[in-house]
Every structure is written in structure tokens, then in C-alpha cells.
Amino acid sequence: MLSALRKALNDAIKNELIEVNPLARWCYSKVEAPQSKDDIDxxxxxxxxxxxxxxxxxxxxxxxxxxxxxxxxxxxxxxxxxxxxxxxxxxxxxxxxxxxxxxxxxxxxxxxxxxxxxxxxxxxxxxxxxxxxxxxxxxxxxxxxxxxxxxxxxxxxxxxxxxxxxxxxxxxxxxxxxxxxxxxxxxxxxxxxxxxxxxxxxxx
The missing domain is CATH 1.10.443.10 (Intergrase catalytic core)
Structure with a gap:
């Protein structure tokens, strides 16, 4: 979903609809769920x-x-x-x-x-x-x-x-x-x- 949005924003820049891609430097960080007793570690x-x-x-x-x-x-x-x-x-x-x-x-x-x-x-x-x-x-x-x-x-x-x-x-x-x-x-x-x-x- 994020990759599709990023591509759409890049296309918008090429078409001169916007000047900057707001997602260019944004990184997705996965939040880890708390460990459960079933997680083997x-x-x-x-x-x-x-x-x-x-x-x-x-x-x-x-x-x-x-x-x-x-x-x-x-x-x-x-x-x-x-x-x-x-x-x-x-x-x-x-x-x-x-x-x-x-x-x-x-x-x-x-x-x-x-x-x-x-x-x-x-x-x-x-x-x-x-x-x-x-x-x-x-x-x-x-x-x-x-x-x-x-x-x-x-x-x-x-x-x-x-x-x-x-x-x-x-x-x-x-x-x-x-x-x-x-x-x-x-x-x-x-x-x-x-x-x-x-x-x-x-x-x-």
C-alpha cells in the first residue's frame, strides 16, 4: 500500500502537480507485539x-x-x-x-x-x-x-x-x-x- 502511494506521489511530481514527495524520506517501522509464552526464544x-x-x-x-x-x-x-x-x-x-x-x-x-x-x-x-x-x-x-x-x-x-x-x-x-x-x-x-x-x- 505504501509503495503504491509513494509511486503515485512520484508520478505527481513528474506531472508537476506537486513539488516534493512527502513520503520520500519516511520509513515504515514495524512495531513488535509483546512476547507471548508461545514465542520460542x-x-x-x-x-x-x-x-x-x-x-x-x-x-x-x-x-x-x-x-x-x-x-x-x-x-x-x-x-x-x-x-x-x-x-x-x-x-x-x-x-x-x-x-x-x-x-x-x-x-x-x-x-x-x-x-x-x-x-x-x-x-x-x-x-x-x-x-x-x-x-x-x-x-x-x-x-x-x-x-x-x-x-x-x-x-x-x-x-x-x-x-x-x-x-x-x-x-x-x-x-x-x-x-x-x-x-x-x-x-x-x-x-x-x-x-x-x-x-x-x-x-x-
């Missing part, structure tokens, strides 16, 4: 290292666990210690805590209810997290400022995630990209796509 190994280097305590444990399990943020915050089987090295994912919901709810699909294998880095994050919440009882990850379960994605973004990325000098992406990062790492390591899909709670 994983973090590199270097970015992951920079992020974790800026995180401490419970925040570091949460983010390392997220990078190495691919769980949705809503699944992470709903995890209880009773869901973790250290002997078998698995975690049972059966609930999700959606923003503004009063309590964790069962995952919506059969694929979402699953048993995930815990890789070494994920297991290490849980072992470190024990020092903070193991004795207290239920939830694995807490908001350290309030000493209670995270209430969804937004508090994590506001009080943890955004500041850490800024301090790490890492381009901002939403926390959901830890999930895409996990998938990217697993596929790059040669894991079968069906295994990765099952780990992440996809039907296929």
Missing part, C-alpha cells in the same frame, strides 16, 4: 550461567530447577515435597497454580499429569532447596519475602525474574522461556522428541 548456555550467577538462595534453586525440568511456572509453584521421589529420581506433576486462583488445581489434561525424570542439575536444585522449606512441610518453592508459596507467575516476574535478567545483562524474555530452553537442550543432546514431549506434558 530459548536462553543460551552462556545466558543461563549469567542468570544463575545473579540469583541466590531460593531464587537460584527455583530457576535452576525450571531450566532443567521444563515445568510450566504454574506447575513449579504448585509442587509439594510429597511430589518428589528422591529414591527413584522423579517428580510427580499433578497440579498447577494459576494466577489469582485460591488453590492449586489438577492439570487439565492426562498428558499434563505425569511423572518426570529428574536430571542431575534439577536434583541438585532440590537438594539445595531442602535447607529452606523441607522442614516446614508442603511447598517446595516459596517467595522468600513472604515465606509462603508463590502465588503465580506475576510475583516471580516482579520480585525475582526481571531484576536478575537486568543485573545479568541478559535480554528480557518471559519466565516461560525456561521451558523452551529445556526442550532445546534436550533435543540438542539427542533425546528422542517423544521423550521430551512426555517430560513436558505434551500429548504428542
Amino acid at each position: 530459548p536462553f543460551t548456555k552462556e545466558e543461563q550461567a549469567a542468570i544463575l550467577a545473579q540469583a541466590t538462595g531460593q531464587g537460584r534453586n527455583l530457576l535452576q530447577f525450571a531450566f532443567w525440568t521444563g515445568l510450566r511456572t504454574s506447575e513449579l509453584v504448585a509442587l509439594d515435597w510429597a511430589d518428589v521421589d528422591f529414591v527413584r529420581g522423579v517428580v510427580m506433576v499433578t497440579r498447577a497454580l494459576i494466577q489469582h486462583s485460591k488453590a492449586a488445581e489438577s492439570t487439565k489434561t492426562n498428558a499434563g499429569r505425569r511423572e518426570d525424570k529428574l536430571l542431575e542439575r534439577a536434583m541438585h536444585a532440590l537438594q539445595e532447596q531442602k535447607a529452606f522449606t523441607w522442614v516446614k512441610g508442603e511447598e517446595v518453592f516459596q517467595n522468600p519475602r513472604l515465606e509462603r508459596r508463590w502465588e503465580g507467575d506475576q510475583p516471580i516476574r516482579k520480585t525475582l525474574w526481571t531484576g536478575i535478567l537486568q543485573n545479568a545483562g541478559v535480554r528480557y524474555r518471559n519466565p516461560y522461556q525456561t521451558r523452551h530452553t529445556y526442550a532445546s537442550m534436550m533435543l540438542s543432546a539427542g533425546e528422542h522428541p517423544m521423550w521430551v514431549a512426555k517430560q513436558m506434558g505434551h500429548a504428542d
